[in-house]
Amino acid sequence: MNGVDFLADSLPVFWAGFRITVLLALASYAGALILGAVLAVLRISPAAPARAAGLAYVEWFRNVPLLVHLFVAILCLPKLGVRIGPFTAAFLVLAMYTAAQVCEALRSGVNAVPRGQAEAGRALGLTFGQNLRHVILPQAARTVVPPLGSVFIALVKNTAVASLIGVVDLTYQFGELARDEPGQVMTLLVAVAFGYLVMTIPAGYAVARLQRRAAVAR
Amino acid sequence: MTDPSTPLIAVEHVDKWFGSLHVLRDVNLDVRRGEVVVVVGPSGSGKSTLCRVINRIEPIDSGVIRVDGRPLPAEGRALARLRADVGMVFQQFNLFSHRSILDNVTLGPVKVRGIPREQARRRARELLARVGIADQADKMPAQLSGGQQQRAAIARALAMDPKVLLFDEPTSALDPEMINEVLDVMTTLAGDGMTMVVVTHEMGFARRAADRVVFMADGQLLEQAPPTDFFDHPRTDRARDFLSKVLTH
Amino acid sequence: MTTVDEERPAPPELAPARRVRPTPATALYDAFGPRGRRRVLVATVVSVAVLAGFAVFVLYRLDRYGHLQRARWSYVLSPEILRYLGEGMLNNLKASVIAGALALVLGLVLALGRLSGTRAIRVPAVAWIEFFRGFPLVLLILFPYLLFPVYLRAVDPLWYVVIGLTLYNSAVIAEVYRAGILSLDRGQQEAAYAVGLRHGQAMRLVILPQAIRRMVPLLLTQLIILFKDSTLGVAVTYPDALRRGETMGSFEPRVVFQAIIVTAVMFFLVGLVASRLVGVLERHWSRG
Numbered sequence: 001m002n003g004v005d006f007l008a009d010s011l012p013v014f015w016a017g018f019r020i021t022v023l024l025a026l027a028s029y030a031g032a033l034i035l036g037a038v039l040a041v042l043r044i045s046p047a048a049p050a051r052a053a054g055l056a057y058v059e060w061f062r063n064v065p066l067l068v069h070l071f072v073a074i075l076c077l078p079k080l081g082v083r084i085g086p087f088t089a090a091f092l093v094l095a096m097y098t099a100a101q102v103c104e105a106l107r108s109g110v111n112a113v114p115r116g117q118a119e120a121g122r123a124l125g126l127t128f129g130q131n132l133r134h135v136i137l138p139q140a141a142r143t144v145v146p147p148l149g150s151v152f153i154a155l156v157k158n159t160a161v162a163s164l165i166g167v168v169d170l171t172y173q174f175g176e177l178a179r180d181e182p183g184q185v186m187t188l189l190v191a192v193a194f195g196y197l198v199m200t201i202p203a204g205y206a207v208a209r210l211q212r213r214a215a216v217a218r
Numbered sequence: 219m220t221d222p223s224t225p226l227i228a229v230e231h232v233d234k235w236f237g238s239l240h241v242l243r244d245v246n247l248d249v250r251r252g253e254v255v256v257v258v259g260p261s262g263s264g265k266s267t268l269c270r271v272i273n274r275i276e277p278i279d280s281g282v283i284r285v286d287g288r289p290l291p292a293e294g295r296a297l298a299r300l301r302a303d304v305g306m307v308f309q310q311f312n313l314f315s316h317r318s319i320l321d322n323v324t325l326g327p328v329k330v331r332g333i334p335r336e337q338a339r340r341r342a343r344e345l346l347a348r349v350g351i352a353d354q355a356d357k358m359p360a361q362l363s364g365g366q367q368q369r370a371a372i373a374r375a376l377a378m379d380p381k382v383l384l385f386d387e388p389t390s391a392l393d394p395e396m397i398n399e400v401l402d403v404m405t406t407l408a409g410d411g412m413t414m415v416v417v418t419h420e421m422g423f424a425r426r427a428a429d430r431v432v433f434m435a436d437g438q439l440l441e442q443a444p445p446t447d448f449f450d451h452p453r454t455d456r457a458r459d460f461l462s463k464v465l466t467h
Numbered sequence: 468m469t470t471v472d473e474e475r476p477a478p479p480e481l482a483p484a485r486r487v488r489p490t491p492a493t494a495l496y497d498a499f500g501p502r503g504r505r506r507v508l509v510a511t512v513v514s515v516a517v518l519a520g521f522a523v524f525v526l527y528r529l530d531r532y533g534h535l536q537r538a539r540w541s542y543v544l545s546p547e548i549l550r551y552l553g554e555g556m557l558n559n560l561k562a563s564v565i566a567g568a569l570a571l572v573l574g575l576v577l578a579l580g581r582l583s584g585t586r587a588i589r590v591p592a593v594a595w596i597e598f599f600r601g602f603p604l605v606l607l608i609l610f611p612y613l614l615f616p617v618y619l620r621a622v623d624p625l626w627y628v629v630i631g632l633t634l635y636n637s638a639v640i641a642e643v644y645r646a647g648i649l650s651l652d653r654g655q656q657e658a659a660y661a662v663g664l665r666h667g668q669a670m671r672l673v674i675l676p677q678a679i680r681r682m683v684p685l686l687l688t689q690l691i692i693l694f695k696d697s698t699l700g701v702a703v704t705y706p707d708a709l710r711r712g713e714t715m716g717s718f719e720p721r722v723v724f725q726a727i728i729v730t731a732v733m734f735f736l737v738g739l740v741a742s743r744l745v746g747v748l749e750r751h752w753s754r755g
Contacts, residue, residue: 274497292500
């Protein structure tokens with residue numbers, strides 16, 4: 001069988017894997033944005049224990065490798081009577097892992113707003129909520145968008161790690177096909193490369209554009 | 219309304235520390251309606267802090283500050299309402315960098331005072347014309363020169379119809395050629411009867427526009443007098459020393 | 468003329484430490500008044516309660532499934548097992564050191580290539596960087612693992628890990644170098660040209676020494692990430708700490724939980740200490 005025929009035959013398999021990868025990336029990203037926002041609120045809270053809890057969470061997820069978290073989810077949770085499938089485990093772990101990065105991006109965005117801006121809002125008579133809504137958050141949003149884009153790109157690439165705990169994504173399908181047809185590894189390589197680069201490279205350019213736009217607006 | 223004879227601002231026995239640094243030492247100061255008080259002194263004397271405690275941008279550690287006879291609220295909506303009546307102009311302008319000049323001037327009136335947007339815009343354009351930058355209304359702050367930004371910041375403060383305006387070193391961050399355009403606006407305001415507290419290094423402005431000059435050093439308010447008295451006959455050694463350094467050229 | 472009572476004695480000096488108030492860390496909050504401080508107190512109490520509740524829940528759950536049993540933990544924390552896991556960690560380190568060294572060199576070459584004025588050098592460098600940066604690292608480790616047996620011959624899994632880590636990190640590190648070089652004040656470059664240096668000399672003698680010093684913390688941070696990523700060697704049966712933790716669980720199923728947790732904590736401690744050290748170095752350098 002030549003490369004082209006082989007690729008045509010395995011296209012449905014790749015497509016199925018690709019869809020899982022996209023689904024996993026989007027779902028985890030949504031979860032990470034929500035959880036990351038909650039964590040960011042904890043991290044800048046005036047209550048010391050809340051700050052400490054937020055910091056502990058971020059440090060744990062930043063310093064322990066992603067695959068270790070995935071192993072904790074599929075090997076340790078069942079020992080506590082929690083049974084979840086590989087996809088659910090991967091979704092939860094990726095969302096929680098990425099939330100730490102989202103949290104730090106949001107936090108540094110808020111901290112990047114110059115103190116004088118908040119003071120000027122206060123001096124005008126804006127209440128805390130008004131100052132947040134009209135002065136601080138709109139400015140923080142500009143600095144936060146590019147890093148959040150980079151976080152998404154990293155997440156897309158990280159979804160591939162989920163294949164190691166049995167999530168049937170693009171990488172998993174690639175591995176299966178390669179084991180069945182070792183002679184076609186080069187062809188498969190090109191196909192799987194295309195599958196990921198088609199997501200990460202455009203996203204990378206979008207981030208770079210946003211970065212330039214944010215830089216100009218300042 | 220309160221009795222017009224009560225001072226608009228009354229600072230009574232105010233102390234403030236930054237950590238172990240005693241930045242305001244038992245400061246007392248009254249500002250009457252329509253009065254222009256210029257605060258001068260060497261850097262680090264606490265004059266900027268004095269300006270910033272009046273609308274509680276900085277909290278104080280002891281003493282009382284009254285605005286229009288009422289003690290300064292500690293927090294919340296009451297404090298926000300008070301601040302709406304006390305305009306402030308900062309050294310670094312602090313225009314909202316994500317909003318146009320016009321939006322900077324209308325934000326307060328619309329969100330704090332609840333004035334209809336169109337009405338606020340009309341008034342904002344009038345004020346921008348008054349400070350001489352009517353043609354800059356639709357630009358972003360970063361597109362303006364420092365002097366223009368500071369004038370926009372003055373318009374932003376005026377848009378709230380404040381009872382008093384606080385100026386915290388309004389010309390210190392400006393290039394020399396832009397200082398006068400800002401001082402001119404301030405002088406006009408002073409002539410129009412606006413109550414002003416101005417912290418500045420501009421002795422010419424103090425001489426020209428002040429009703430009273432206040433001299434601070436090391437967190438203490440050492441002298442206050444009409445400008446001619448202060449500049450020609452300073453009473454304290456610290457003031458004489460200070461004036462000899464700033465007036466030599 | 469009104470002179471403010473100059474002679475009046477200053478108020479009694481109060482102990483400076485007395486004035487410690489909960490100053491907000493960000494520009495977000497106004498200074499707190501009494502009500503604000505009360506709210507912070509309530510938030511503090513509530514968050515302590517929530518955290519304590521969570522801790523109790525976890526401990527209860529652990530106890531109910533017998534994971535607090537001393538025997539299980541002492542088994543995993545015995546010297547032999549710790550040595551077994553520790554040697555796994557050394558395998559992570561081995562792969563990381565080799566790949567890190569290669570990526571640092573290759574990355575520099577790529578960065579200089581990308582900044583080169585010659586198109587024939589620049590284009591391949593850009594292509595390499597963009598291609599390998601956009602790739603999931605697992606795949607870059609799987610490729611040699613699948614390709615080598617077919618086209619060459621199977622080698623020690625260590626080398627698959629090293630190849631994957633090197634390819635990916637050469638691209639990432641190249642961008643770190645490039646950002647460092649570009650962030651350098653243009654004046655430095657102009658000054659170098661002004662004293663008569665050529666492009667290559669300016670780069671070698673003026674730009675790089677300064678740029679590298681500035682980017683060392685970033686490079687070290689990337690090397691820590693590389694170390695964590697070395698756990699992906701699990702995909703090609705490389706006997707790293709994580710794989711050893713996992714296999715231990717499979718020959719002693721009663722301690723799977725403990726084995727994985729201990730492995731995770733080991734990684735946590737190594738990562739935390741390393742990133743704190745980088746932080747210290749960064750502060751030290753930004754001061755000096």
